[in-house]
Amino acid sequence: MKVVNKISLWIYSALLFTFLIGCTSGNNSQTSSEETVPQVFTEEMQSETTPEEALEMLKTGNQRFVSGDLKYKDYRKQFEQTAKGQYPHSTVFACIDSRSSAEQFLDVGIGEIFKVRIAGNTVNEDVLGSMEFATQVAGSKVLAVIGHTSCGAVKGAIDDAELGHLTQLVDKIKPAMEQVPDSIQPRTSSNQEFVDMVTKNHIQNVLAEIQNRSEVISNQVESGSIKLVGGMYDLSTGEVTFFE
Numbered sequence: 649m650k651v652v653n654k655i656s657l658w659i660y661s662a663l664l665f666t667f668l669i670g671c672t673s674g675n676n677s678q679t680s681s682e683e684t685v686p687q688v689f690t691e692e693m694q695s696e697t698t699p700e701e702a703l704e705m706l707k708t709g710n711q712r713f714v715s716g717d718l719k720y721k722d723y724r725k726q727f728e729q730t731a732k733g734q735y736p737h738s739t740v741f742a743c744i745d746s747r748s749s750a751e752q753f754l755d756v757g758i759g760e761i762f763k764v765r766i767a768g769n770t771v772n773e774d775v776l777g778s779m780e781f782a783t784q785v786a787g788s789k790v791l792a793v794i795g796h797t798s799c800g801a802v803k804g805a806i807d808d809a810e811l812g813h814l815t816q817l818v819d820k821i822k823p824a825m826e827q828v829p830d831s832i833q834p835r836t837s838s839n840q841e842f843v844d845m846v847t848k849n850h851i852q853n854v855l856a857e858i859q860n861r862s863e864v865i866s867n868q869v870e871s872g873s874i875k876l877v878g879g880m881y882d883l884s885t886g887e888v889t890f891f892e
């Protein structure tokens with residue numbers, strides 16, 4: 649049994665090494681043997697991954713998405729291999745926008761990232777609870793809050809949208825409007841520059857709010873066991889710009 653575990657650990661280490669080498673070597677062309685290796689993130693890989701390495705995986709995954717050089721994914725093998733457990737390296741908090749799907753724009757497979765999704769990346773207690781589970785309990789190393797360009801929820805805040813429960817949701821975005829310099833005109837939802845600046849400010853506010861409201865998360869950030877990072881996904885280029 650121990651021998652089997654050792655062999656498994658060696659295989660996982662080799663996979664992680666191959667993956668990391670692939671991440672750092674730029675436009676390396678995939679070989680057919682690499683393409684046949686299922687990419688499943690294991691407990692060993694999760695425990696050996698640092699927050700910095702996990703963030704690097706998100707960045708290189710987005711680079712693959714932009715270039716179209718997507719990592720091989722056999723979803724059938726992946727769901728079979730992840731059925732008994734999950735060890736995601738990261739957690740992504742994103743908008744519900746149908747064009748802003750983190751698995752796609754970060755080029756990750758089944759079991760690699762937790763997702764929390766809500767219109768306009770707004771925070772509530774259940775969102776915080778989900779993030780606390782994904783990091784402290786389930787061991788993911790990065791908590792990335794990723795907004796996107798032309799966000800409908802942000803436009804709703806700018807337009808003072810009122811509808812059922814949506815009213816209180818967009819209210820949470822409004823403080824970010826005041827933080828945009830007066831020189832940016834017109835301050836309307838049809839000005840994409842203004843919309844995107846409001847969104848960036850809002851993501852910064854959300855990063856602060858998460859730490860202010862969740863001791864569980866702020867403690868992990870302070871100890872360095874997780875990395876909290878913001879980002880913007882550009883719908884027209886496919887690129888994620890991380891705020892660091």
Ligand SMILES: [Zn+2]
Pocket residue numbers: 743744745767768796798799800801802
């Ligand atoms: Zn949105």
